[in-house]
Amino acid sequence: MSTTSDEDEAVAEDSVVDKDASRSQRGCGRSLNNGRSSCEPSDGCSCPLCYCSYSNSNSLWQHINLEHISRSHFPAVSFLSAHGRRLCSVCGFAYSAHWKICRRSQGSGRARCGGVMVDPSSSSWFSKMALEYEQEGVDAVLLDSAHPEDVPGVSNASISGPSAAQACDFDEPVVEAIRAACNLACPVHLESVLFEALMQEISLLPVKTVGHIPCSVRPAVAEALATEFRNATHHGLWGYARLHMFAKAVLRCPPRGGKKKRVIVKAMLLSRLEQWTSGNLLGLWSEARLDADSRKSIFPKSSSVEQANRKRALAYAREGRYREAMRSLGSLGTVNPNNKKAHEELRQRHPAHAVPGHTDEIPSPLSASLDAVLAALQSSPRGSSPGASQLNSQHLLDAIGTTTPSAKHCLENLTCLINFLLSGRADPRIAPWLCGAPLTALLKKQGGIRPIAVGEVLRRLISRLCCSAVKADLPDTFLPYGQVGVGVPGGVDAAIHALSSCIARYGSDPSLCCLKIDMTNAFNECSRVSFLGRLHKEFPALFGWSSWCYHCESMLSFGSSWIKSCAGVQQGDPLGPLLFSLVVLEFLDELGPLPDFKLKVWYLDDGLFVGSRSSVAGLLDLLISKGPSFGLHVNLKKCEIFWPSGDQEFPAFAPEIQRSVNIYGGIDFLGCPVYGPDSYVCEFVSQRVDRILNWQDRLSALEDPQVELHLLRSCLSLCKLNHIIRTVPGCRIDEVLLRFDRVLHHSLEWSRST
Numbered sequence: 001m002s003t004t005s006d007e008d009e010a011v012a013e014d015s016v017v018d019k020d021a022s023r024s025q026r027g028c029g030r031s032l033n034n035g036r037s038s039c040e041p042s043d044g045c046s047c048p049l050c051y052c053s054y055s056n057s058n059s060l061w062q063h064i065n066l067e068h069i070s071r072s073h074f075p076a077v078s079f080l081s082a083h084g085r086r087l088c089s090v091c092g093f094a095y096s097a098h099w100k101i102c103r104r105s106q107g108s109g110r111a112r113c114g115g116v117m118v119d120p121s122s123s124s125w126f127s128k129m130a131l132e133y134e135q136e137g138v139d140a141v142l143l144d145s146a147h148p149e150d151v152p153g154v155s156n157a158s159i160s161g162p163s164a165a166q167a168c169d170f171d172e173p174v175v176e177a178i179r180a181a182c183n184l185a186c187p188v189h190l191e192s193v194l195f196e197a198l199m200q201e202i203s204l205l206p207v208k209t210v211g212h213i214p215c216s217v218r219p220a221v222a223e224a225l226a227t228e229f230r231n232a233t234h235h236g237l238w239g240y241a242r243l244h245m246f247a248k249a250v251l252r253c254p255p256r257g258g259k260k261k262r263v264i265v266k267a268m269l270l271s272r273l274e275q276w277t278s279g280n281l282l283g284l285w286s287e288a289r290l291d292a293d294s295r296k297s298i299f300p301k302s303s304s305v306e307q308a309n310r311k312r313a314l315a316y317a318r319e320g321r322y323r324e325a326m327r328s329l330g331s332l333g334t335v336n337p338n339n340k341k342a343h344e345e346l347r348q349r350h351p352a353h354a355v356p357g358h359t360d361e362i363p364s365p366l367s368a369s370l371d372a373v374l375a376a377l378q379s380s381p382r383g384s385s386p387g388a389s390q391l392n393s394q395h396l397l398d399a400i401g402t403t404t405p406s407a408k409h410c411l412e413n414l415t416c417l418i419n420f421l422l423s424g425r426a427d428p429r430i431a432p433w434l435c436g437a438p439l440t441a442l443l444k445k446q447g448g449i450r451p452i453a454v455g456e457v458l459r460r461l462i463s464r465l466c467c468s469a470v471k472a473d474l475p476d477t478f479l480p481y482g483q484v485g486v487g488v489p490g491g492v493d494a495a496i497h498a499l500s501s502c503i504a505r506y507g508s509d510p511s512l513c514c515l516k517i518d519m520t521n522a523f524n525e526c527s528r529v530s531f532l533g534r535l536h537k538e539f540p541a542l543f544g545w546s547s548w549c550y551h552c553e554s555m556l557s558f559g560s561s562w563i564k565s566c567a568g569v570q571q572g573d574p575l576g577p578l579l580f581s582l583v584v585l586e587f588l589d590e591l592g593p594l595p596d597f598k599l600k601v602w603y604l605d606d607g608l609f610v611g612s613r614s615s616v617a618g619l620l621d622l623l624i625s626k627g628p629s630f631g632l633h634v635n636l637k638k639c640e641i642f643w644p645s646g647d648q649e650f651p652a653f654a655p656e657i658q659r660s661v662n663i664y665g666g667i668d669f670l671g672c673p674v675y676g677p678d679s680y681v682c683e684f685v686s687q688r689v690d691r692i693l694n695w696q697d698r699l700s701a702l703e704d705p706q707v708e709l710h711l712l713r714s715c716l717s718l719c720k721l722n723h724i725i726r727t728v729p730g731c732r733i734d735e736v737l738l739r740f741d742r743v744l745h746h747s748l749e750w751s752r753s754t
Contacts, residue, residue: 203388229413247391335441337559353567363540387456424544436555455572485604510646517607518638
């Protein structure tokens, strides 16, 4: 048996002490684990030989990042390249070359780093660091392992543009545009191209924002928004580009929820605000793109439309958005944006047309006050969806709803921006994007699609202010023409009662008839020249804003493609019904007086005329011949003609027009029965009640009694029959109403028992 001499034991002990001292000098407190992968020495490293060893590469590189790089001891370029590693341009940590953006978490509840991963062997900033270190008297032999944040005078901005664009997988124009937005300046000859590239990039990125801003973060968000509102007012294209980018870059949802979601949101928002104010727009946008890509894989779509509807309805109901919950529950689904047939149908609904020319004669514009802006924001529908920028009214309310100086500052700057846009003097290149919207194609029960567009919150806010400013003048403008769809409270009920009274009074005259007019794609094809000319005459204070909006082709996004809206009122504009009604007024003035008519009623694009059969036939011919010059095209297949007495064949009218006395011997208008025996009226209302009962049966699919009760009380009770009760005598439908009461009572009992 061999023994060890005292001298040998001393030498071995000294060797261990030397190794421990080496680890102490470099700050590594790991114990030795012989037989596993070692942290290999790197040529030119400033620290001594590291003897730590690990069982796999993940543990090895975690040790290198935490024990070496965090203490400014960087591995050599040759070592990084041999192991396929890149360095982050922000935090400096080494990660796999497959990463283009650094995903390192900056702590519990904080945002990911988001820095650009740079190849140390090809990047130009190593030579710059060498120069800086030589000036500081540092040994240049160690400089190929240095990091830009550790070098005096060298910042992240020193990374070359092409390298950053390649690492972020951005197109070069997008990178240059983000830099222009950061600097609020750009070469004049490149402004339009770069601005369009950036707006397309921002609008198409599928990112969701937080529903509410945490209270502790609201002053900081208010101050940041105040700065962006001021930039958008005074710095033209790039000021608005920053505002359009703000919500997706800063107010994005956290990558996942959980019990600590509120803490995570606060920390992430504060971290992003700090980066935003420091000018790191490219890093924030890189992280936003990374979030968008990761969510596609982390949150797959539901396996069926029913499951998706249920999940969406529950989410809306728990936020108190009952109307959206009911719409989601009965949705048939949406059309895939990649569907070529749907895309072509949407293009046909937005035909190419020449936009009106600009005019320099702008009357005195409307001026909004602080109180008016605040009132308009507070009157916004709860939980209204955001536009392409994902900035919504709740974000603005959270920012300006506090008593802090930053909230007041934010409201003042928002009001200045609104008044600047109301004047019509903003850069016209902004209008296509501020007036644009993302399109969603919903499936109809009868077949086909229904496009839904959600405009920008700033555009909706300004148009809402315009509507409030002229609200008192609307009845005097539209009622003389029989238009009850704008500015007339209870206009639907008034039109129905007027028709019922007319039939009761003149129904026995066989020489009369009633014609219901339907227009094809009226809102998307009406003449902009017509309603802008009439607007200048009737409401000149709104002309500056409306002409600025409608002298452009607004950009509508459907999936990853774009559709230009060149004619008609723009979808997502609260002023749309008013502007369309002005086209109807222009058209009626073109037709001249109609003295031989007993009744003339318009509800937006639905017209109704009662008069002699020859007069009505002549009016229809005028509508067909003169309507297209105003963008109004009569759809004969959906027009209806009827009268209680006389020849029901109506030979003077085209055969495509429907003769609308149905099998029960009655007629309806705007969703209510206006003529017919009691059997027809009861059957009509019974069908409405049956539809309500079918909706009540769908509530059981939610499997949440509390939500079901709220939806039953708010959306499926008496409110669904108020319109019928106001327009149909109760004595004619008492049996149907009693049946509805019994079923509603049973539903409430069932909900209470569960």
